[in-house]
Amino acid sequence: MSEIIKGVRQMKGAQSIEFAAPPYILESACVCGSKEGEGPLKDTFDYIEEDSLFGCDTWEEAESALQEKTIDVLLEKSGYKKTDFRYIFAGDLMGQLIATTFGILKFEIPLFGLYGACSTMGEAISLASMTVAGGYANNVIAMASSHYASAEKTFRFPLEYSTQRPYSATWTVTGCGAVVIGNATNKSEKNMIKGKITGITTGKIVDYGCKDSQNMGACMAPAAADVIEQNLIDFGYEPGEYDKIITGDLGYVGQTILIDLLQRKGIEITDNHMDCGIEIFDSEKQDTHAGGSGCGCSATVLCGHILNNIKKGIWKKVLFVPTGALLSPTSFNEGQNVPGIAHAVMIEHPNK
Amino acid sequence: MSEIIKGVRQMKGAQSIEFAAPPYILESACVCGSKEGEGPLKDTFDYIEEDSLFGCDTWEEAESALQEKTIDVLLEKSGYKKTDFRYIFAGDLMGQLIATTFGILKFEIPLFGLYGACSTMGEAISLASMTVAGGYANNVIAMASSHYASAEKTFRFPLEYSTQRPYSATWTVTGCGAVVIGNATNKSEKNMIKGKITGITTGKIVDYGCKDSQNMGACMAPAAADVIEQNLIDFGYEPGEYDKIITGDLGYVGQTILIDLLQRKGIEITDNHMDCGIEIFDSEKQDTHAGGSGCGCSATVLCGHILNNIKKGIWKKVLFVPTGALLSPTSFNEGQNVPGIAHAVMIEHPNK
Numbered sequence: 021m022s023e024i025i026k027g028v029r030q031m032k033g034a035q036s037i038e039f040a041a042p043p044y045i046l047e048s049a050c051v052c053g054s055k056e057g058e059g060p061l062k063d064t065f066d067y068i069e070e071d072s073l074f075g076c077d078t079w080e081e082a083e084s085a086l087q088e089k090t091i092d093v094l095l096e097k098s099g100y101k102k103t104d105f106r107y108i109f110a111g112d113l114m115g116q117l118i119a120t121t122f123g124i125l126k127f128e129i130p131l132f133g134l135y136g137a138c139s140t141m142g143e144a145i146s147l148a149s150m151t152v153a154g155g156y157a158n159n160v161i162a163m164a165s166s167h168y169a170s171a172e173k174t175f176r177f178p179l180e181y182s183t184q185r186p187y188s189a190t191w192t193v194t195g196c197g198a199v200v201i202g203n204a205t206n207k208s209e210k211n212m213i214k215g216k217i218t219g220i221t222t223g224k225i226v227d228y229g230c231k232d233s234q235n236m237g238a239c240m241a242p243a244a245a246d247v248i249e250q251n252l253i254d255f256g257y258e259p260g261e262y263d264k265i266i267t268g269d270l271g272y273v274g275q276t277i278l279i280d281l282l283q284r285k286g287i288e289i290t291d292n293h294m295d296c297g298i299e300i301f302d303s304e305k306q307d308t309h310a311g312g313s314g315c316g317c318s319a320t321v322l323c324g325h326i327l328n329n330i331k332k333g334i335w336k337k338v339l340f341v342p343t344g345a346l347l348s349p350t351s352f353n354e355g356q357n358v359p360g361i362a363h364a365v366m367i368e369h370p371n372k
Numbered sequence: 373m374s375e376i377i378k379g380v381r382q383m384k385g386a387q388s389i390e391f392a393a394p395p396y397i398l399e400s401a402c403v404c405g406s407k408e409g410e411g412p413l414k415d416t417f418d419y420i421e422e423d424s425l426f427g428c429d430t431w432e433e434a435e436s437a438l439q440e441k442t443i444d445v446l447l448e449k450s451g452y453k454k455t456d457f458r459y460i461f462a463g464d465l466m467g468q469l470i471a472t473t474f475g476i477l478k479f480e481i482p483l484f485g486l487y488g489a490c491s492t493m494g495e496a497i498s499l500a501s502m503t504v505a506g507g508y509a510n511n512v513i514a515m516a517s518s519h520y521a522s523a524e525k526t527f528r529f530p531l532e533y534s535t536q537r538p539y540s541a542t543w544t545v546t547g548c549g550a551v552v553i554g555n556a557t558n559k560s561e562k563n564m565i566k567g568k569i570t571g572i573t574t575g576k577i578v579d580y581g582c583k584d585s586q587n588m589g590a591c592m593a594p595a596a597a598d599v600i601e602q603n604l605i606d607f608g609y610e611p612g613e614y615d616k617i618i619t620g621d622l623g624y625v626g627q628t629i630l631i632d633l634l635q636r637k638g639i640e641i642t643d644n645h646m647d648c649g650i651e652i653f654d655s656e657k658q659d660t661h662a663g664g665s666g667c668g669c670s671a672t673v674l675c676g677h678i679l680n681n682i683k684k685g686i687w688k689k690v691l692f693v694p695t696g697a698l699l700s701p702t703s704f705n706e707g708q709n710v711p712g713i714a715h716a717v718m719i720e721h722p723n724k
Binding site: 029030031035037077078080081106107111113114115116117118121122124125128129130131132133134135136137143146147150151153154155156157158174222223224225227346347348349350351354356359361 | 381382383387389429430432433458459463465466467468469470473474476477480481482483484485486487488489495498499502503505506507508509510526574575576577579698699700701702703706708711713
């Protein structure tokens, strides 16, 4: 009870936080399935599992095994023990977060369970950063996962039905990404730093009336536009402030809508926009239509490709904006809209 | 960026936080269904809705309407506008938090979506308190809801099946509770204070191998015992430190197990234990078997009965421990266990 963080009041603008004592991303781990392991980012993943069931009997258990493997890799890469983490902020797409429940069980880390659809990695990093910067923990884990088969079974049709997919459909990524967020209090931790989290902008639910669960890019783009605009307003930035503005899983359809929506507000991001869903697959060769999606899409691209480029200094400052489509099979079948939500995280090269 | 909170390092023991600048519960609102409105706590609810569909066409929409009504009541009671809240921390039991999505949509408040099964109100208040005490917001909302019909349909059987319920089964509460957590920076807010949040203990997932979705008290009791014991260890307290140790929805079966588990560790809480699930219904007259359950159970009992008694000074200090059973219909049907989780919140009379 003796330390003081100066200038602890960290609110910024209407929806943002600027951290007085920015927390760091100390390590990351990402584990993927075989399809992701054949894509353009294959060299950035820590582990590629060829068995889509991960040695289990069901798709749900497979997703739990994927999470467990990811934390195992994270512990191995970082050198931390499970008891070094005061909290884990984690979630997945399954009803009642069942993949997370059984995925993290053995690690016995106090849990804050989160649901933000495919924006969950943004939500997890936001709360994890607030926790570390607020003096509530030295090191925590933020994690999100998805699995192609468990997600299709949950949200659309079991794969065994061989349903035809429209071109607006995205392909749920089988993947899990996890990061250690910490305050780097000692020298060895300072040497680990991969990136610095300088701020966040937390999204609202945005509903433009879209009802198509096979066109989630269109459902999520308005929420992405809303939170990106708010981030720029809250910090007084032009889009060029960021080397990249990186959305989670809008895909080709959602990207077009996002750029269009922002242009109507006088914001031009064409030159520095990137979407994890577009990057993770070679859509033409891999038949993934509009691109990749799922919590695991932005989480794995962050934990591999994005953090690699930030650590190398190729990108000095990025806005990472995972995007989520808020539907359930029940709400969809009852004719409800599919609103969107997106959470923005500002990640900088540690020495910027 | 100019204020300083002294002694901001707030970690306490292995799993707890002691707030250097304790946030306050400034206002609360609770809305219930007709069965709850006929129970022993009927006079503590703000609004009792006789129509179990809340004027909607589906049970899921009814639960969203319940949430919307609760925030409307909260705004009315507190005098705040929706724009006075920087964040809302909220969740429900539905897959993909669909009741919350449509329940809070119209308020346009930045959302952290949470899933902690029936422990969600504890999780929401924990994160909301960390947010306010960390200088990230002046006022936020923490909220959780459940609905008897939407929960039975999700987790067990649709009501139309008229399935017989064993005596170990609990009755999911149709109810929603919401609190304003704030730092009470001005005089009118200081006059509003209903309680002070001095600390939290965040729970781990605890799995004793229970598989019975009709005996959730047994599934959750080990997690409750674990987090209560940890709270006492972290703060160096005897159980008598608290006027009441209040679990969420263990019911009669879970209460017996909890007391027994803690006695084996030398901790005696028989005299000061209370369970919201036991209090909310008259089990004999209302045929609710083991008691009430659901996120809405502990949330509504907190927002009415518990905060009333704290504000009046009848209880000076309570440990509020909402308890959650981590199952989904899918995991249950695949033969998985039902682990538990519980989150403890220390609430004191404002002048203690």
